[in-house]
C-alpha cells in the first residue's frame with residue numbers, strides 16, 4: 001500500500017531488450033516534496049526506468065500513477081502535461097539554436113501540440129510572453145543570462161548541464177527527473193548543481209535524480225533507491241542504504 005503522500009507509485013514495471021531484463025521493479029514510490037536518488041552501478045537499469053516512467057520508452061509490463069493519474073502507456077508530452085518532466089544523461093541541447101530558444105522550444109515540445117492557442121492569436125501572444133518571461137527567470141537562476149542569445153553550442157559542458165535542467169523546469173513541473181545531472185562536471189559545479197537541486201526541493205518541487213556515485217547522493221537525498229540488474233535491492237534514508245550490504249555488493253560486483 002502506497003504512503004499517503006506518494007506522488008509516483010509504480011508496480012510491476014518491466015522492460016526487456018531481447019533476452020535481457022533491463023528493469024524489473026516490483027514496487028516504487030516517490031514521496032511528494034522529497035529528493036529521491038536512484039543509484040546503482042552502470043547498466044543497472046536507471047536510465048531505462050526513467051525512460052519508461054516518463055513515456056520515452058514503453059514497458060513490457062507494469063502500471064504507475066503520478067499525482068493520482070494512471071500514466072502507463074502515455075506518450076512523453078502527455079506525461080509532461082501531468083507535471084512529470086525528465087532530463088537526459090546526454091543533453092538534448094540544440095547547438096545551432098540560441099540558449100533562450102532552446103528553453104522556448106522545451107516549453108513548446110513538452111506542452112505538446114495545442115490547436116486552440118494557434119487559432120486565437122491574442123491568447124497565443126500572451127502565452128509566448130509568458131514563456132519568454134519564464135525562460136529569462138530560469139536564465140537568471142542558473143546564471144546563464146549573459147549567454148541568452150549565444151548559440152547553445154558555445155556553452156561549456158557545465159553550462160549545458162544547467163541549461164538541461166532549466167529546460168526541464170520551463171513547464172513548472174511537479175516532479176523533475178534528472179538523469180545524471182552531475183556526470184562529467186567538475187567538483188565546483190557539482191556543488192552548485194546539488195545546491196540547485198536542494199533549492200528546488202525547498203521550494204516544494206519533487207526531485208528524483210539518477211547518480212551512480214554514492215558519495216554524491218548522501219548529502220542531499222531524503223530517500224535513496226538502489227537498483228541492481230533492474231531490481232530494487234535496497235531503499236531507505238541515505239545513511240542506511242549506504243551501509244546496506246546489498247548495495248555494497250551491487251557496486252563491488254559491477
Ligand code: ADP
Nearest residue numbers: 017020022040041042043044045046047048049
Ligand atoms: P543505467 O542507466 O543504470 O546505467 P541503462 O538503463 O542504461 O542502465 O541500461 C540497463 C541495461 O539495459 C543495460 O544492460 C543496457 O545495455 C540495456 N539497454 C538499455 N537500453 C537498451 C536498448 N535500447 N537496447 C538494448 N539494450 C538496452
Ligand code: MG
Nearest residue numbers: 046047048089
Ligand atoms: Mg544511465
